[in-house]
Amino acid sequence: MLLPWSPPCKVLCRSCAVMGKLQSKLKHSTYKYSRPDGILEERIQTKACQEYSPAHVDTVSVVAALSSDLCVSGGKDKTAVAYDWKTGNVVRRFRGHEREITKIACVHRSSQFFSASRDRMVMMWDLHGPSQPRQQFSGHAMVVTGLAVSPDSSQLCTGSRDNTLLLWDVGTGQCAETASISRNLLWDLRQTRNRICEYKGHFQTVTSCVFLPRALALMPTIATSSHDCKVKIWNQDTGACLFTLSLDGSGPLTSLAVGDTVSLLCASFSRGIHLLRVDYSQGLALREVAAF
Incomplete structure (x- = not known):
């Protein structure tokens, strides 16, 4: 009668585990x-x-450059993170959104940035400011999918799956203009015939x-x-x-x-x-x- 012999299997499993650890580092x-x-x-x-x-701690949805050594990212953990990608250090975490962060837009040559979320909100943050957002923009009926800051940083344009574009006054947080667009609208950018x-x-x-x-x-x-x-x-x-x-x-x-x-x-x-x-x-x- 032959009995099962387990030691070689155990040795093999240990070897596989060691190899797995080594390979995981590459x-x-x-x-x-x-x-x-x-x-x-x-x-x-x-x-x-x-x-x-x-x-x-979860899926990252977006990353943007704040400066030549700092980036800001957002994702499913509802947190915006300022990170020094040259040293590998977290500089600061910003919490305020209730759902996944979908977009980040940084203000040129500034410590300020905007975050958009599936909670239909857009928030303005300052890397060196308080823990609360400097400004909040509420007006979309669905997830915010687009952010664009004007060159002089005085206006913010947001887009959403609710088929609207909103133009905001950054200083007051008030919506200055609304445009409704079709989900199937085709934009022709070839006006210069190039x-x-x-x-x-x-x-x-x-x-x-x-x-x-x-x-x-x-x-x-x-x-x-x-x-x-x-x-x-x-x-x-x-x-x-x-x-x-x-x-x-x-x-x-x-x-x-x-x-x-x-x-x-x-x-x-x-x-x-x-x-x-x-x-x-x-x-x-x-x-x-x-x-x-």
């Missing part, structure tokens, strides 16, 4: 690179990615598009993020995809923000915020250097 990502001869190569990065303290460029390559919803600084690039470029877990860099004029970085295991990518001339911040469903570095030294490249 962040693998794949990317596609278009060579000058037109051949598309797929490469795998195996460098360890710096893990900072998480900014949020060629409109189309960027094809993502397989799922594109969630964000940003212009990259031209300080180091040889051509005007833009970056996009998508629910397909990919960040792509494009030639702005031709629409050619110059580089694709796949952030495997991160879930849908929800937002992009320019940190400085060589840094991008990318928010994701599963792994918080990624710090990406753009490298022009040996041809265009993009790699993940940290996550928080």
Whole structure:
């Protein structure tokens, strides 16, 4: 009669557990690179990615740059977080919304920013101000999905799934103008008859598009993020995809923000915020250097 022999299984399980712990410390990502001869190569990065303290305890919906070293993010934990992405330190947390934060808009060259939420509210915050919002904007009947601040910071425009655009006076918090729009309205931006460029390559919803600084690039470029877990860099004029970085295991990518001339911040469903570095030294490249 043969009896089951368990020790080897236990030893094997322990070995697997140890290997799992070691592998979990390495962040693998794949990317596609278009060579000058037109051949598309797929490469795998195996460098360890710096893990900072998480900014949020749940899905991150949006990230925006407040300054050259600070970003502000929001998500399902209903909290807006000011984070020093160069040191990995949380600077301050802002709580006031009752539901998920959907959008963040920062005031240029200021310590102030706006947050929009599924609670239909928009709040104005100051990094160096009190814990309460400086101003609140209430007027939408559904989730707020868009924020835009005027160049002089005196007006705020908000959009919502209630099919309205509202223009606000930032100083008083009063709505100055309301515009109703159709959910299916098509806006024609080709009044100047210039060629409109189309960027094809993502397989799922594109969630964000940003212009990259031209300080180091040889051509005007833009970056996009998508629910397909990919960040792509494009030639702005031709629409050619110059580089694709796949952030495997991160879930849908929800937002992009320019940190400085060589840094991008990318928010994701599963792994918080990624710090990406753009490298022009040996041809265009993009790699993940940290996550928080």
